[in-house]
Amino acid sequence: xxxxxxxxxxxxIIIFSQPVYAQQNEMNHDDHNHSEMNHDQMNHDDHDHxxxxxxxxxxxxxxxxxxxxxxxxxxxxxxxxxxALKKVFQKEEAVKALTVDLDAGEVRIFLKEGQMLxxxxxxxxxxxxxxxLVETQREGGA
Amino acid sequence: xxxxxxxxxxxxxxxxxxxxARPVSYPGGWTFMQKSNGSYxxxxxxxxxxxxxxxxxxxxxxxxEDITFTGVQYNRLVKRWNGRKSxxxxxVKAGVGQxxxxxxxxxxxxGFTELAMDWETRxxxxxxxIRATDYADNQSIHHSGRLGxxxxxxxxxxxxxxxxxxxxxxxxxxxxxxxxxxVRLFKGVQMLELGYTIExxxxxxxxxxxx
Numbered sequence: 001x002x003x004x005x006x007x008x009x010x011x012x013i014i015i016f017s018q019p020v021y022a023q024q025n026e027m028n029h030d031d032h033n034h035s036e037m038n039h040d041q042m043n044h045d046d047h048d049h050x051x052x053x054x055x056x057x058x059x060x061x062x063x064x065x066x067x068x069x070x071x072x073x074x075x076x077x078x079x080x081x082x083x084a085l086k087k088v089f090q091k092e093e094a095v096k097a098l099t100v101d102l103d104a105g106e107v108r109i110f111l112k113e114g115q116m117l118x119x120x121x122x123x124x125x126x127x128x129x130x131x132x133l134v135e136t137q138r139e140g141g142a
Numbered sequence: 143x144x145x146x147x148x149x150x151x152x153x154x155x156x157x158x159x160x161x162x163a164r165p166v167s168y169p170g171g172w173t174f175m176q177k178s179n180g181s182y183x184x185x186x187x188x189x190x191x192x193x194x195x196x197x198x199x200x201x202x203x204x205x206x207e208d209i210t211f212t213g214v215q216y217n218r219l220v221k222r223w224n225g226r227k228s229x230x231x232x233x234v235k236a237g238v239g240q241x242x243x244x245x246x247x248x249x250x251x252x253g254f255t256e257l258a259m260d261w262e263t264r265x266x267x268x269x270x271x272i273r274a275t276d277y278a279d280n281q282s283i284h285h286s287g288r289l290g291x292x293x294x295x296x297x298x299x300x301x302x303x304x305x306x307x308x309x310x311x312x313x314x315x316x317x318x319x320x321x322x323x324x325v326r327l328f329k330g331v332q333m334l335e336l337g338y339t340i341e342x343x344x345x346x347x348x349x350x351x352x353x
Contacts, residue, residue, distance in 0.1 A: 075224025
């Protein structure tokens with residue numbers, strides 16, 4: 001019986017290790033040097049940057065001046081919170097991308113050109129995610 | 143002496159009204175939770191139609207009572223307090239189904255209910271829950287609490303690590319109070335917990351993933 005319990009306990013470790021390993025294989029930027037590279041001249045078509053979503057989308061507003069809403073949100077303490085916001089906001093037609101900064105307690109909502117989200121809608125979506133809006137700031141004509 | 147102080151601190155903090163479980167996801171989200179320790183192994187898969195409710199199936203193999211429970215579980219986030227740098231939750235959970243005593247004929251209607259509370263910041267974590275079960279001829283009430291600290295603060299997408307102590311009380315057990323130091327690893331939509339229950343000399347392994 002005890003052996004069975006131990007096997008049960010470690011089964012989850014084995015299951016868990018597979019997706020983690022898969023994620024590590026998706027992006028191998030630690031084993032080569034980028035210091036001589038010009039990022040703007042690189043070809044990004046043949047590889048993915050799934051974990052670089054935050055950084056890449058943060059630059060969208062800076063480089064294109066796209067409409068962005070910066071929402072200060074209460075209750076953001078973990079990745080599950082961030083995931084909830086992403087899932088809810090990405091269903092909105094007007095939303096191009098979204099990043100979450102847990103340190104600042106901020107959500108940056110990048111809108112598609114010509115689209116808008118009112119403060120009331122932003123507050124509603126944040127509430128729907130399970131959190132509460134403190135304030136919003138708008139950049140790039142959002 | 144130091145161990146006793148830590149234990150007392152855990153109990154005080156836990157009983158002050160904080161517990162963690164996260165049995166509810168975002169609207170439209172699925173969650174798979176697997177738990178295993180010396181007392182039981184369980185699987186709970188649920189769907190959240192809103193950020194306040196989830197419903198799913200729950201299967202538990204109770205090693206202590208030698209019973210298998212299979213049923214439907216409903217979780218309700220009764221109240222959430224969103225602070226600037228903190229979050230607290232109060233949950234009610236209930237399950238109904240059948241309990242099959244191992245080695246005996248005939249399943250019986252069974253169920254459980256649980257109250258759970260948690261409070262956490264990005265550095266500190268506390269939780270408390272009380273659970274009442276009626277599995278066939280076995281009724282019990284048990285309490286558990288946790289205190290955790292994050293040795294470093296990671297941002298979204300980083301690997302988050304928590305060091306925790308879990309204290310459980312099963313009044314009817316021959317070792318009513320148990321202590322389980324554990325490590326929680328949290329990255330993206332996955333969470334893994336590994337621990338060791340000192341009194342029972344049993345391993346704990348919990349895994350949660352969200353879709």
